[in-house]
Every structure is written in structure tokens, then in C-alpha cells.
Amino acid sequence: MKYVGKKLVTMLITLLCISFLVYFAFDIIPGDAALAALGTDSTPERLAALREQLGLNRPFLERYFEWLINFVRGDFGVSYKYKMPVADMISSKLPITVIMALMSFAMMVVISLPMGVYTAMNSGRRVDRLIMVVNQVMMSVPHFFMGIIITYVFGLVFRLFTPGGFVSYETNFGKFISYLIFPCIAIALPKIAMSVKLLRGSCIEEAQKDYVRTAYSKGNNTRTVLYKHVLRNAMIPVITLWGMTLADMLVGSIVIEQVFNIPGIGRILLTSISYRDYPVVEAVIVLIAAVVIVTNFCVDIIYQIADPRISVGENG
Amino acid sequence: MEDLLLEIKDLNIEFHDHDVPERVVNGLNMKLKRGEILGIVGESGSGKSMTAMAIAGLLRRHDMKIGGEINFEGTEILHASRTEIRGFQGDDIGIIFQEPMTSLNPVKRIGWQVEESLRIHRPEMSKAQRYALAIDSLKSVELEEPEKTYKKYPHELSGGMRQRVMIASAMICEPKLLIADEPTTALDVTIQLQIVKLLQRLNREKNTSILFISHDLSLVKQLCAKILVMHDGRVVEAGDTLEIFTHPKEAYTKELIGAIPKVEKMKQL
Numbered sequence A: 001m002k003y004v005g006k007k008l009v010t011m012l013i014t015l016l017c018i019s020f021l022v023y024f025a026f027d028i029i030p031g032d033a034a035l036a037a038l039g040t041d042s043t044p045e046r047l048a049a050l051r052e053q054l055g056l057n058r059p060f061l062e063r064y065f066e067w068l069i070n071f072v073r074g075d076f077g078v079s080y081k082y083k084m085p086v087a088d089m090i091s092s093k094l095p096i097t098v099i100m101a102l103m104s105f106a107m108m109v110v111i112s113l114p115m116g117v118y119t120a121m122n123s124g125r126r127v128d129r130l131i132m133v134v135n136q137v138m139m140s141v142p143h144f145f146m147g148i149i150i151t152y153v154f155g156l157v158f159r160l161f162t163p164g165g166f167v168s169y170e171t172n173f174g175k176f177i178s179y180l181i182f183p184c185i186a187i188a189l190p191k192i193a194m195s196v197k198l199l200r201g202s203c204i205e206e207a208q209k210d211y212v213r214t215a216y217s218k219g220n221n222t223r224t225v226l227y228k229h230v231l232r233n234a235m236i237p238v239i240t241l242w243g244m245t246l247a248d249m250l251v252g253s254i255v256i257e258q259v260f261n262i263p264g265i266g267r268i269l270l271t272s273i274s275y276r277d278y279p280v281v282e283a284v285i286v287l288i289a290a291v292v293i294v295t296n297f298c299v300d301i302i303y304q305i306a307d308p309r310i311s312v313g314e315n316g
Numbered sequence B: 001m002e003d004l005l006l007e008i009k010d011l012n013i014e015f016h017d018h019d020v021p022e023r024v025v026n027g028l029n030m031k032l033k034r035g036e037i038l039g040i041v042g043e044s045g046s047g048k049s050m051t052a053m054a055i056a057g058l059l060r061r062h063d064m065k066i067g068g069e070i071n072f073e074g075t076e077i078l079h080a081s082r083t084e085i086r087g088f089q090g091d092d093i094g095i096i097f098q099e100p101m102t103s104l105n106p107v108k109r110i111g112w113q114v115e116e117s118l119r120i121h122r123p124e125m126s127k128a129q130r131y132a133l134a135i136d137s138l139k140s141v142e143l144e145e146p147e148k149t150y151k152k153y154p155h156e157l158s159g160g161m162r163q164r165v166m167i168a169s170a171m172i173c174e175p176k177l178l179i180a181d182e183p184t185t186a187l188d189v190t191i192q193l194q195i196v197k198l199l200q201r202l203n204r205e206k207n208t209s210i211l212f213i214s215h216d217l218s219l220v221k222q223l224c225a226k227i228l229v230m231h232d233g234r235v236v237e238a239g240d241t242l243e244i245f246t247h248p249k250e251a252y253t254k255e256l257i258g259a260i261p262k263v264e265k266m267k268q269l
Helices: A002-028 A033-038 A043-056 A062-071 A085-119 A126-140 A142-155 A173-207 A212-217 A223-260 A265-274 A278-306 B048-055 B083-089 B110-122 B127-138 B146-150 B159-171 B189-206 B217-223 B243-248 B251-258 B261-269
Strands: B002-016 B022-033 B037-041 B064-072 B093-096 B176-180 B209-214 B226-231 B236-241
Touching: A002 A062, A002 A278, A033 A043, A033 B064, A062 A278, A062 B226, A085 A126, A085 A173, A085 A223, A085 A265, A085 B048, A126 A173, A142 A173, A173 A223, A212 A223, A223 A265, A223 B022, A223 B093, A265 A278, B002 B048, B002 B189, B002 B209, B022 B048, B022 B209, B037 B048, B037 B189, B037 B217, B048 B176, B048 B209, B064 B251, B093 B159, B093 B217, B127 B146, B127 B159, B127 B251, B159 B176, B176 B189, B189 B209, B189 B217, B209 B217, B217 B243, B226 B243, B226 B251, B236 B243, B236 B251
Parallel strands: B037 B209, B037 B226, B093 B176, B176 B209
Antiparallel strands: B002 B022, B002 B064, B226 B236
């Protein structure tokens, strides 16, 4: 419990630093919301008036702390561009991004786990070598390019889905999921390749350890040795990878959202950056950071359960 | 010879993983009676561990050629099916290894590992029965606070304690044969002696035959009534321990005995 408390404080400090850095970065880069709204050919008087209205002429720290206090209270401010509460903008789009990330993650776990074990058991054979070659290719292709290929092959050639089409989860959840399947494949494929490779190597390494011989000497068969002994140990490095991957999927789907034209958090972030829409950018970035940090925290806990030799409780 | 437990006839083990086959055990013959402790001595690479692994059914059959016969209570281990061998392993034949630090699964609790053979060979037992037996077994290897040790992980125990846990889990089904493959090599001298005494006690109390493999002649002398000296995959000399120590016939045996450091000699220096 002491560990959890300590970790929570660190998490809060990290979030505070991130919010400050983002606020600061947008303050020093040239151009502001007023300029973005009115354009470069606007008169200085009109710009000054809008800045006054938006509160942009006040000192930086004053603006930051006011924003921060409101943020903690749950008031994320109002978008400069769309004139609607940021919280409303995010809350309708967040489920899309989160569901997409979770679907990709589930895909990765369900496919890479049996495949990693299978290739490890058949290592050196033809099946294994074939899978490893395909794996290497998948690993080297970035997910946005994979997205373009998938759109072309499955969308245009095989017509399995309509490229650019999207149905909101509020209108038809089933259709919504079916539109997400292909983007999720694009996100998951490189990650599947990575975790298959890691799990395979880890299984092969563990299978040569002394405790495996002990397990056989007690009368275990190959299957029970694999599932009760080897796999638990082989999963330890894979859990770390998966933890990082989950955070990566939540953040990284921003790019894939563009490729598949999905109106998630990524879309909001990109448009609001170009309009210098600080309240939106700040909220989205702090939110993403919070998700990543919380995910990492959960992974730390799971990791500790998986490997009893690691004790984060006392000296972590 | 009704009390014969194990008989090995003309055992040959040859590795075929390189172009030139390598013979690691060459025409080994031996007999082990019920309740007897037999020591196999020899330097590293003399084939003693390979013999032990063959008896325990732990040799991987590909990449090697195995000839001869290993009779364990009427079953020929070398040609038995995998399923049949698994029936023996952990139930009638227990084995402990040289490396107590790595021979236990690091992510499983001690109790789980000690009970493992019971779960495999006595599936009819209840959880409570298994727990009681595991605690008994941990007690019998003289581990303090067996209930606490039951819940611990291997990394929380010392090397000597881990080797005791290994013995407890190898002995839990009360096997007829316990193979101890250099069980004390990785341990301190004082702990070596404790382990040897423990094996001696278990042999007396449960009438378990022990095959004690070691390169440490002084330990073998204390524990075993009979010994078998191996060199380069061959049995050089076999017989009563006392006889061999007082009247070694072969030059190699003399050499081995001569290599034991003696207190008297040291005093002269």
C-alpha cells in the first residue's frame, strides 16, 4: 500500500510537469489562437480585442494556474475554435480511441500467445522458419503503411469494408466494431510480430533451464512442463513489452485514425494543434499522459505478481 | 536375488551430435539392492551423471545412441514407452541435482513444487492430504518452520535450504530409489555434511536405496557401503568401500584416494 501511495504522488507530479510543459510550449511558439482565428491579414486592433476577450494578454503563469485549478475541478475550459466545452468534445471521441486500442491489444494477445509457443516448440523446423520470415517483414513495416496496404487490399480489391467509412458507436455498435477491425489489424500486426519473436526466444531460453529438468524428473509430460513451468517464466519479459505496447496503442492510434478516417482523439488533437486551440490540446495531452502513466503503473503491479523475485514494495 | 532393485547391464551411451560419435559411458554394469547406498565416484566427464540421467529416464533420445539394459524392478527403462517412464519418475525414482540454486522454478512457491509429484502420481488425494504430506516432507529434511517455508519462493532460501527442498520434493512419494547427482558440490563444507547425514537418515527410516554420485571421495566414504569408480566412461573398480579404500587395485583408484587432503600430512608441513 505504501508503494501505491508513493507511486500515486509520482504520477501526479509527472502529470503536473507535462501540463506545464505543454502550456509553456504553446506560449513560446509563434502564433496564437487569435491570429489563427482571424488570419494574418487582420488588423492589429481586432487581434488585440480578441486577445483581450480570450484572456491571452494576461501573464503566462496567471493563465496557467487558472487553467490548472479549473482542470483539477473537472472544468477543461471551452474550445476557442468550436466554442463548446472541451470535456464534451473529448468524452464523445475518447471511447472510439480506447475501444480501438483495446481491440488491437486483445488481437495481439490472442494471436501472439499461441503463435509464440507454437514456434518455440517447433523451432528450427520449416513452419517456424516460415513464420519467422513473415514476422520479420511485419515487424519492419510501420503501422500507418500497413494501414494503407490493408485499405487497398481489403477495402478496394476485396471490398471487405468501405475505405473512409465510419459508423458511430452510438448509432450501431456492431457496425462500429466491424469498421474498427481493419484499423486494429494495422495497429496490431507489427506488435504481434514483436511479441511472437520475444515469446518464442523467451520460451526456448527457459526450456533449457535446470528447473525444467526437475519438472520432467517428477513425471510431468511435455505439455504440463510447458504450461505449468516454462510459460509462466517466459511470460515475464513479454508482460513488459505488452505493457509498453498498450500505452503505445492508445497514443499511436492517432496516426492510424488519420489513415482510416476515424474521428477519434487523434483527429481532435491534430485539428486543435493547427488552430492553436490550447484548452483542447492541453486536455488531450494530459489525458493521454494520464492513460500512459496509469497503464505503466498497472503493468508494474502485474509484473510484481508475475515475478516474485521482484519486490517493488519495500525498496522500489 | 529377490531384493535387487536396479540392475544395469552393459550400458553404452554415445553422443551423435558431432561428426565423430563420442562414447561417454562404455559397457557399464552395476547392481543396486533395496535399501542400499551405492556411491559412484569419478572426475568430471567420467560418465557418472550420464548414467544417473539414463536411470532417471531423463536422457533425450535423439542425438544419442543408447545400448544395454537398465532393469528397474523388472521394467527395462531404456526401451520403455515415455508414458511408462513418466509413471516411474517422481513416484518410484526421485532425483536431486547438483545445482540447488537453479533446479527449483523461481516463480512457484516451495509448497507447490514439493507437492507436484503427489499431484501427478496421487491425483486422488485431497488438497489437505497433500498439504499435510508436504509439511511432513519438509519437516523430515529438517527445515525449520515448514509451514512458513511452504509459502516461500525459492529465492528466499539459501542453497542448503533449497537442496533440502529438492530432497523433500524428490522423497514425497517415498520412492524406492533416490538418485543424488553431486547433491553437495555447490554447497559449503558444513552443509555438505548435514546433507549427507540427512540422506543417511532417510535411507535408514524409509529404506530408500540411494545412488550417490560424487567426485568427493571423503563424502562417499562416509555415506556408502559400496562404491563404483568410473573413469572415461568405464567402471575401473567396484566393491565394498572399506576394501577399496584400504586395498585399491587400480592405479586410477590409488590416484583418487591419494588426492584426498589428509590432516596428518598437513600437520607435517
